[in-house]
Amino acid sequence: MNATEALSLIREIANSPGRLDKQAGLEKLLADDLGKFILKWTYDPFITFGVTLKKMPPQSTLSLYLTLEHASVGEFLTKLSTREWSGNEAKSRIDLAFASLDEASREILFLILNKDLKAGIANTTIESVLPGFLPSFGVMRAHPYEEKRVTQFPVPVEPKLDGMRVTFIAKEGKGAFFTRSGKAIPALQDLAAPLLEAARSVRSMAHSGLAAYDDLALVLFDGNNVDPTFVLDTEAINGLFETSGAMRRKSQKAYDAQLESFDLLPLSGFLGNQPYKVPYETRRALLETFVSAVRECTGAPVFMTPIYEANSHEEIEQIYERLINQTIANYIARGDAEVEAELLKVLIDKQAGKPKGLEGAMVKTYDGAYEKKKSHTWQKIKPEETIDLFINGFFNGEENAENENRMGGAIVWHKGVNVRVGGGWSSDDRDQLWEDWCHDAAILGIDPKVGFKPGYFISIATVHDRGFKFLGRMLEIEFNEVTPDGSLRHPRAVRFRDDKAGEALAELKAA
Numbered sequence: 062m063n064a065t066e067a068l069s070l071i072r073e074i075a076n077s078p079g080r081l082d083k084q085a086g087l088e089k090l091l092a093d094d095l096g097k098f099i100l101k102w103t104y105d106p107f108i109t110f111g112v113t114l115k116k117m118p119p120q121s122t123l124s125l126y127l128t129l130e131h132a133s134v135g136e137f138l139t140k141l142s143t144r145e146w147s148g149n150e151a152k153s154r155i156d157l158a159f160a161s162l163d164e165a166s167r168e169i170l171f172l173i174l175n176k177d178l179k180a181g182i183a184n185t186t187i188e189s190v191l192p193g194f195l196p197s198f199g200v201m202r203a204h205p206y207e208e209k210r211v212t213q214f215p216v217p218v219e220p221k222l223d224g225m226r227v228t229f230i231a232k233e234g235k236g237a238f239f240t241r242s243g244k245a246i247p248a249l250q251d252l253a254a255p256l257l258e259a260a261r262s263v264r265s266m267a268h269s270g271l272a273a274y275d276d277l278a279l280v281l282f283d284g285n286n287v288d289p290t291f292v293l294d295t296e297a298i299n300g301l302f303e304t305s306g307a308m309r310r311k312s313q314k315a316y317d318a319q320l321e322s323f324d325l326l327p328l329s330g331f332l333g334n335q336p337y338k339v340p341y342e343t344r345r346a347l348l349e350t351f352v353s354a355v356r357e358c359t360g361a362p363v364f365m366t367p368i369y370e371a372n373s374h375e376e377i378e379q380i381y382e383r384l385i386n387q388t389i390a391n392y393i394a395r396g397d398a399e400v401e402a403e404l405l406k407v408l409i410d411k412q413a414g415k416p417k418g419l420e421g422a423m424v425k426t427y428d429g430a431y432e433k434k435k436s437h438t439w440q441k442i443k444p445e446e447t448i449d450l451f452i453n454g455f456f457n458g459e460e461n462a463e464n465e466n467r468m469g470g471a472i473v474w475h476k477g478v479n480v481r482v483g484g485g486w487s488s489d490d491r492d493q494l495w496e497d498w499c500h501d502a503a504i505l506g507i508d509p510k511v512g513f514k515p516g517y518f519i520s521i522a523t524v525h526d527r528g529f530k531f532l533g534r535m536l537e538i539e540f541n542e543v544t545p546d547g548s549l550r551h552p553r554a555v556r557f558r559d560d561k562a563g564e565a566l567a568e569l570k571a572a
Contacts, residue, residue, distance in 0.1 A: 062093040064129040064165040070096070071169070075180035075466055078499065080492035083181060087190045095130055097194070102138055102173045104184055106198035106243025107230070110141045110174050112151060113247065117171045118159035129166035134158070138173070144235050176245070181467040181495070184243070185488045197334060198243035199433030200228055200294060201324070203441040206424055208374050210437045213426070217341075217368040218380045221421040221441055222321055224298040229320075231257060231281075232328055234288040238297075242463075249297060249318060255359035260289035262358045263351065277347045283327035292331040293351075294324035296366075319362040322352055323423075326431055336430040341438070344431070371424075381422040381442045420541075447539050448549070449558045449565065450475055451525075452532055454518025455498045456483075457510055467495040469513055471554065473536060474521040478547040481516070482538055485554035497530035504528065525566060535562040 062070075067090070074086035090096030102108060137158050140146045146154050155174070159167050172178045184195055204210070226241045227249065236253035238246040260281040267278035283290035298319045325348040330337030348365055355363045371377045421443030429438030454472025458464025468491040470483030486494070495509075502509035502517075504527055511517040524533045535558045540549040 062095045064095070064163065064169055067093075067095055067099060067129070068165045068169055071099075071172075071178050071180050074182065075178075077181075079496050080186075080489065083186060083492070084190055087182065087186060091187075091191045091194065098135070099129075099169060099173065099178070100182075100187060101195070103176055103178055104182070104187060105195055106184070106239065107196055108142050109176075109237050109245045110138075111144060111147060111237075111247070111250070112141070112155065112174060114155070114171060114174055117167060118156045120160060120162075120164070120167060128163055129169055134162075134166070134170070141174075143233060175461055177461060177463065177465070179461075179465055181464070181492070183463055183488045183491075196332060197433065198239070199334075200226070200241050201432050201439060202241075202435045203423060203439035204435055204437050206377075206440040206442040207437075210440060211374065211377070211424065214372045215370045215427075216377070217345075217425050217427060218371050218377055219323060219366045219368055219423045219425065220384050220419050221423050221443060222296045222298060222366070223420040224296040224321065227295055227297045227320075229253070229256060229293040229295065230328065230331070231260065231289040231291050231293075233290075236289070244463075246297075252318070252320065252361060252363070255355060255361035256293065256363070257289050259351065259355040259358045260291065263354050274350070277350050280325060280327050280347055281351065283329050290328045292326050292328055293320075293322055294326075295320045295322040295363075297321075319364065321364055321366050322348060323366045324348065324431060325351055330431065331433070334433060336432040338430045340427060341425055341429045341431075342427040377422075377424055377442075384419050384422050385444065444541055445539050446542070447537055447555060448475070449535050449537050449561055450480070451521060451562075451565070452534050452536055453521045453524045454479060454516055455501075455511060455531065456481060456514065456516025457512055459513045464491055465513075466510065467491050468498060469516075471531075471536060472516055472518045473538065473552075475549060476547040479518055480538075480549050480552055482536065482552045482554050484552070485539070490554075494531055501529045501531050533562075535559060535565060 070086055070089055074083050074090075077083045077086060087100075090100060137154065141151060141154070158170065162170060184198075187195055225246075227246055228239045228241070229236060229252075230239065231253075234257075236257050238249040238253070240246060263274050263281055264278045267274040281289055281291045298321055323345075324341075325344055326337050326339070330339070345365075345368070352363055352365045355361055369380045371380055421441060424440045424442065426438045429436070432438075450473040452471045453474045456469045456472065458467065458469035468486065470481055470486065471494075472479050472481055474480075499509045502511075505517075505519075507517065519532065537555040537558045538549065538552045539555050540552045542550050544550055
């Protein structure tokens with residue numbers, strides 16, 4: 062397979078109507094060395110390039126070009142990913158590479174550097190075709206709180222913050238921030254340097270005879286690595302950010318964000334599928350020492366979520382009630398009057414006109430391991446409700462994101478407001494519902510690629526009259542609260558409730 066054939070196959074996958082067709086195309090790519098090369102550099106969550114290309118650099122007027130199969134392309138990507146080239150040098154090297162490649166290779170390289178082939182390919186789909194081809198990127202997650210799961214007291218209870226879950230990974234002298242699904246977050250990158258500096262400071266103190274830092278240094282350097290090699294699990298609070306999307310954009314200042322850290326482990330404990338069995342109580346003690354070192358060495362806005370100890374289910378409930386009534390601004394200001402005044406301006410709920418509260422509480426166990434999946438040793442308590450609503454619209458995933466060319470989410474009708482529901486869908490859901498939406502779009506006579514915003518929606522009064530497969534279905538949605546304008550805060554799809562649709566439709570028509 063050459064670059065032209067590979068690009069043709071990628072386009073074929075992008076235009077495939079269903080999940081099985083995409084898998085068949087992926088099997089062809091993964092059966093070829095060049096296909097594996099393209100998929101590995103694009104979808105390996107631990108490979109980042111520190112660049113985002115909005116448009117393709119120009120091509121040279123020379124008549125001879127290299128191809129993607131040339132060994133120098135792999136060397137080029139390696140030096141970018143290890144940051145041997147960065148800043149202006151990286152830019153000049155990128156321009157040179159694009160000037161030297163043929164047209165098909167240029168287009169594939171553009172997609173690789175942006176970490177998305179724009180073909181509706183997800184890491185889970187690649188895993189289903191060739192298990193183990195990509196390293197797994199999985200953070201520990203929580204189940205909803207159930208009293209029966211707490212069998213031993215005391216338990217630590219922490220605030221659940223309404224920020225953005227991020228994972229900092231340090232290796233080979235570099236560090237980067239990732240979303241819970243393994244996507245890089247460029248806007249936080251300026252916070253990498255103080256974390257790495259603090260780690261090196263800890264090792265220096267350990268080598269100088271301060272025994273209190275010995276165990277922490279072993280974690281931060283994953284034994285005896287030359288460079289920091291660790292993982293910090295944290296929540297980024299957007300001091301002057303307004304959305305998690307803004308946090309991903311490079312135009313924002315990183316120190317406008319604040320890290321609220323809650324776990325620390327060596328990189329080897331994070332890789333693979335086996336749990337990292339060092340007890341949570343031990344990990345937290347080391348985290349406290351590390352966060353103190355970051356603050357003392359660099360002054361960077363890196364903190365640790367506090368722990369409140371509960372000795373009964375009643376105490377868990379009391380701590381939870383206190384937390385959800387506390388404002389984020391007061392929580393993260395850390396007693397700094399100037400910071401608090403600024404945060405109070407920013408962290409006002411624009412709908413309710415009052416400071417936002419914390420999202421809830423996390424109930425954990427002192428002896429629990431770190432598992433790269435949902436675990437009952439972490440449980441979340443948050444104010445949630447469910448509601449059943451009719452779907453009256455559709456939107457694609459965000460541009461240059463994993464779901465750009467397939468289902469991004471549904472639009473539902475709630476008391477005169479169109480509410481976008483983008484969370485709660487599995488990869489298989491998005492593939493199947495994309496097929497259903499293509500059927501509906503054909504009936505409507507529109508291109509199914511309607512974009513991320515505003516997407517496409519129709520009147521709720523006519524959504525049930527035209528033989529749709531996606532539009533008009535009833536969806537159960539989990540949400541935190543109804544906003545004053547009638548929208549839903551943090552809506553997530555739970556399941557379809559076609560069993561309830563008939564009765565609800567009769568009530569809708571009667572109204």
